[in-house]
Amino acid sequence: AAGFHKIAPTAITAWHDELDLAPGKIRVKRGGGTAGHNGLRDMQRAMATADFARVRLGIGHPGDKARVTGHVLGNFAKDETWLTPLLDSLADAAPLLAEGREADFMTRVALLTQEA
The missing domain is CATH 3.40.50.1470 (Peptidyl-tRNA hydrolase)
Structure with a gap:
């Protein structure tokens, strides 16, 4: 494709x-x-x-x-509470990755998942 x-x-x-x-x-x-x-x-x-x-x-x-x-x-187990905050963080930080800012993407995901 x-x-x-x-x-x-x-x-x-x-x-x-x-x-x-x-x-x-x-x-x-x-x-x-x-x-x-x-x-x-x-x-x-x-x-x-x-x-x-x-x-x-x-x-x-x-x-x-x-x-x-x-x-x-x-499927993921229902008690895997890490999944939803991680997916939300990845979606929020994805534009940084699209811009080629891998380090900023990783930092943003880390900060967002710590807040969750």
């Missing part, structure tokens, strides 16, 4: 779940590998590059490898 619409990979930001980050933690990076993430692998294959930004959203690891698929594809 990016090629059809003539969108450069450097103008794309992928938002994805991350098992290796604690629930509610985020990281921003540009480029890199897929770490086994099927969505990132598909994006890299379709664009023929890894040069796009990623916002990694921590969901934590369930502990047992056999439970990973259900954890990743399942």
Whole structure:
């Protein structure tokens, strides 16, 4: 789709779940590998590059490898109170990310989630 619409990979930001980050933690990076993430692998294959930004959203690891698929594809539990404030903070700070101000984005999200 990016090629059809003539969108450069450097103008794309992928938002994805991350098992290796604690629930509610985020990281921003540009480029890199897929770490086994099927969505990132598909994006890299379709664009023929890894040069796009990623916002990694921590969901934590369930502990047992056999439970990973259900954890990743399942719904969040109702008692996971960190989710709504994080999503609100991400939405509020997203314009900073769109402007290429990754550090300001991270700072804004951190401040907003501390206030929640």
